[in-house]
Amino acid sequence: MRADLRISWEIPSTRPGLAGRLEQFMGPGKSRSESVVEILGLLGCATLLAAGLWSSRTADAWSTAQLVVVALAGLDLIGGVLTNATNAAKRWYHRPDPGARRARLLFVSAHLIHLAAMGLVVLSGDLAWTLANAALLLGGAVAVEFAPVHLKRPVAMALLMAAVLVNLFWLPVPTALTWFAPLFFLKLLVCHLVPEAPLERRQDA
DSSP states (O other): OOTTEEEOOOOOOSSSSHHHHHHHHOTOOHHHHHHHHHHHHHHHHHHHHHHHHHHGGGGGGOOOHHHHHHHHHHHHHHHHHHHHHHHHHHHHHHOOOOHHHHHHHHHHHHHHHHHHHHHIIITTHHHHHHHHHHHHHHHHHHHHHHHGGGGGGHHHHHHHHHHHHHHHSSSSSGGGGHHHHHHHHIIIIIIITSOOOEEEETOOO
């Protein structure tokens, strides 16, 4: 390892009650700089997404419920990619604790709600799209989670690409929604499930 870097797996204590649970969900001990990047990244990418949706004119035909689902999904996926890529999230969700694997898989499984909302509300009841993506998500999550640690990253990348290609060619959606599958599988299969060393610069470097 480079002499100016160190790996820090130490998880800081969290506050009691709801505030502590929220810290654990996001990753305890998030640095100020990580928060700044998350906020700026979310604002920037959400603005680009909104501009793209507006310019496509697809949203003109959507109902209020469809608009709400798309907006919430977009914000959650953009924010989720950034949050799950932080040192704080990596330390928490990949800690040496028997409950960590269960927490990771429950987190992924909860995103079946996203697929149901998109497929049944935004795509007007497209059950084939919903079930196919659910199978890609759950099968991919199991494959990444139980792959040897040195293979998790390439396995996750391969499954991400496979899921995106399947969606592009066999599970088509309106052009204004083609961002959903790449961000969805990036957030869960790569950012959330792949363990990465929380690197920090040494204070004395």
